[in-house]
Amino acid sequence: MSPDDDFRTQPAVRIVPSSDRALLVVFDDAITAGGARAVRSLTVWLTEEPIDGVVDLHPAYGSVLVASDPSRIALPRLDEALRERLARLQARPGPRARSHTFQVRYGGEDGPDLAEVARLLGLSQGEIVALHTGADYEVRFIGFAPGFPYLAGLPAALATPRREAPRRQVPAGSVAVAGAQAGIYALATPGGWNLLGRTSAVIFDPRRDPPGLLAPGDRVRFVAEGGSP
Amino acid sequence: MSELVVLDAGFLATVQDLGRPGFAFQGVPAAGAADAVALRLGNRLVGNERGTAALELTLTGGAFRCEGDAVLAFAGADPKAESGGSPLAPWTAHRIPSGTTFRCGALIGGARSYLCVRGGLDVPRVLGSASTHLAAGLGGLGGRPLRAGDRLAVASAPLRPPTELRIDPAGIPGYRAGAPFRVVDGVQAAWFDDEARREFFAAAWTVSEACDRMGIRMTGPSLLRRDPRELVTEGVTPGAVQVPGGGTPIVLLVEAPTTGGYPKIACVIAADLARLGQLRPRDRIRFERTTLSAAAAAAEAQEEALAAIGA
Numbered sequence: 001m002s003p004d005d006d007f008r009t010q011p012a013v014r015i016v017p018s019s020d021r022a023l024l025v026v027f028d029d030a031i032t033a034g035g036a037r038a039v040r041s042l043t044v045w046l047t048e049e050p051i052d053g054v055v056d057l058h059p060a061y062g063s064v065l066v067a068s069d070p071s072r073i074a075l076p077r078l079d080e081a082l083r084e085r086l087a088r089l090q091a092r093p094g095p096r097a098r099s100h101t102f103q104v105r106y107g108g109e110d111g112p113d114l115a116e117v118a119r120l121l122g123l124s125q126g127e128i129v130a131l132h133t134g135a136d137y138e139v140r141f142i143g144f145a146p147g148f149p150y151l152a153g154l155p156a157a158l159a160t161p162r163r164e165a166p167r168r169q170v171p172a173g174s175v176a177v178a179g180a181q182a183g184i185y186a187l188a189t190p191g192g193w194n195l196l197g198r199t200s201a202v203i204f205d206p207r208r209d210p211p212g213l214l215a216p217g218d219r220v221r222f223v224a225e226g227g228s229p
Numbered sequence: 230m231s232e233l234v235v236l237d238a239g240f241l242a243t244v245q246d247l248g249r250p251g252f253a254f255q256g257v258p259a260a261g262a263a264d265a266v267a268l269r270l271g272n273r274l275v276g277n278e279r280g281t282a283a284l285e286l287t288l289t290g291g292a293f294r295c296e297g298d299a300v301l302a303f304a305g306a307d308p309k310a311e312s313g314g315s316p317l318a319p320w321t322a323h324r325i326p327s328g329t330t331f332r333c334g335a336l337i338g339g340a341r342s343y344l345c346v347r348g349g350l351d352v353p354r355v356l357g358s359a360s361t362h363l364a365a366g367l368g369g370l371g372g373r374p375l376r377a378g379d380r381l382a383v384a385s386a387p388l389r390p391p392t393e394l395r396i397d398p399a400g401i402p403g404y405r406a407g408a409p410f411r412v413v414d415g416v417q418a419a420w421f422d423d424e425a426r427r428e429f430f431a432a433a434w435t436v437s438e439a440c441d442r443m444g445i446r447m448t449g450p451s452l453l454r455r456d457p458r459e460l461v462t463e464g465v466t467p468g469a470v471q472v473p474g475g476g477t478p479i480v481l482l483v484e485a486p487t488t489g490g491y492p493k494i495a496c497v498i499a500a501d502l503a504r505l506g507q508l509r510p511r512d513r514i515r516f517e518r519t520t521l522s523a524a525a526a527a528a529e530a531q532e533e534a535l536a537a538i539g540a
Contacts, residue, residue: 018416019496020524022466031461043254056253058464060488065464067253070499070528075521142256143462143488146365150462186256187365204255206355206367212255 013038015082021070023078025086028062031152031180035062036140040216041092042085048092051081059141059216061150097217102184102199103225104133104175110198111175117160117194129224131155132175132196137182137220147186147204147212151220154182166192173199175222186212197222231297231327233284233346235379239291239333244350244369244381245343247280249358253464253487257367260483261360263442263506264305264341266404266535271304271345273540274322276391281349282359284375286342288509290333293344299325299383300347300391304398306339306507321395322347338406339507340440347391351382363442364484389539396538402530403500409517410501413524415470415493416463420456428452429478429494429516436512442484445508451476452494465489468497468505470516480505500527
């Protein structure tokens with residue numbers, strides 16, 4: 001075990017009430033690989049060996065929100081149970097991380113913001129596609145909407161502000177960027193990220209078990225379908 | 230098998246139960262009925278288990294026909310339902326002969342009414358729940374709002390008898406309409422200056438038109454932050470009062486995203502969550518600060534009162 005994998009050495013971890021029925025375990029206030037490993041390890045452990053009365057886990061970049069049913073576990077008791085887990089928390093990689101390659105149709109109707117992103121960044125559309133397809137991404141967590149993966153690894157040169165007016169409906173499979181983040185709209189939902197293209201892969205299917213294709217730790221690459229636009 | 234036929238769905242009608250907890254790690258909020266107390270009481274009236282699937286009627290009630298004898302009850306806001314000129318009062322069970330048509334009007338006293346049918350609405354379960362998640366198009370009837378012509382099968386599982394009693398919702402602690410919403414500090418409460426925190430509790434907030442199952446945007450004073458830092462996205466739950474950069478707070482409701490990046494000044498306590506689901510545009514609301522131990526006592530009192538009547 002490397003020192004990196006022993007979270008007892010992480011001094012910054014804290015537990016704060018998020019409400020009267022949820023506690024937020026914060027490993028890191030910034031977006032870091034160490035924070036992501038700790039989040040994943042705690043989430044996997046609490047999934048494999050649940051604390052009675054915990055009804056939902058909301059992992060994010062550097063924190064896990066642990067939601068409970070107050071009629072089944074009192075908040076001080078949950079706090080105690082989590083402290084006890086944190087004192088023994090070790091790296092738990094969980095299910096083996098998988099690699100996914102998604103074929104993307106960039107630009108045009110499938111990527112209505114590609115031209116605007118290129119203009120904002122002073123690059124050609126081809127250069128944007130080359131940057132986006134040239135990077136290795138890691139799924140940090142699934143959040144916001146069913147199946148939506150938050151991906152780390154976006155090249156700094158592709159950082160863009162999100163759209164001023166969010167779209168009421170973004171098509172499922174839309175491949176998007178906002179700030180330093182990359183993601184995929186798994187289902188048709190409202191959204192404010194910049195849409196570069198679209199994949200036909202089914203990211204989330206409620207009839208599948210598990211319904212989400214992606215899991216934290218998975219590696220993702222994008223390739224341009226039929227070459228660059 | 231008997232059926233509930235939708236003749237007119239009103240403003241918005243969806244199938245709801247107590248939601249699908251356990252999938253937040255996949256980005257799926259638990260969601261379910263926006264007013265879970267009303268759903269539980271309505272199901273009790275007709276003799277269903279507390280989380281049985283029912284219709285959530287929003288703002289206006291629509292019109293329906295029963296094909297097959299039915300026992301039904303309305304809980305929550307009063308939809309002013311009537312059948313052949315006779316009113317169908319809320320908070321009480323009614324026996325409806327096959328072929329009966331009933332119509333509702335504009336909802337009185339709240340935003341949502343639950344039409345609970347003995348046996349429950351029989352729709353396919355998605356991730357363990359019959360509830361409709363509108364933003365993602367999951368669950369209920371094809372993941373969508375109901376429309377005229379829809380037919381909902383009524384399940385015929387063996388059940389306990391419907392209650393002969395009228396339920397008085399005013400007897401449920403935390404469920405009194407018009408009371409301030411009790412909150413505990415949000416995770417980023419300290420990011421707001423004293424002035425903003427004072428204003429949050431002093432103001433009478435107005436519920437804006439931007440008000441749906443995901444959240445309620447409020448109008449009132451701007452809540453400015455002392456701490457300008459950007460929040461890294463973290464988990465959020467219904468009841469959280471988040472404050473985007475403009476300073477206009479949004480109270481998250483049942484269908485809110487599982488994670489969010491806006492700082493949270495407060496969170497409505499569990500015992501007052503159901504009432505959030507009854508807020509309508511132009512309602513005026515206040516927030517009152519409470520402690521975690523008082524919140525725990527309030528949740529326990531509400532749960533005991535519901536358990537005492539078998540809801």
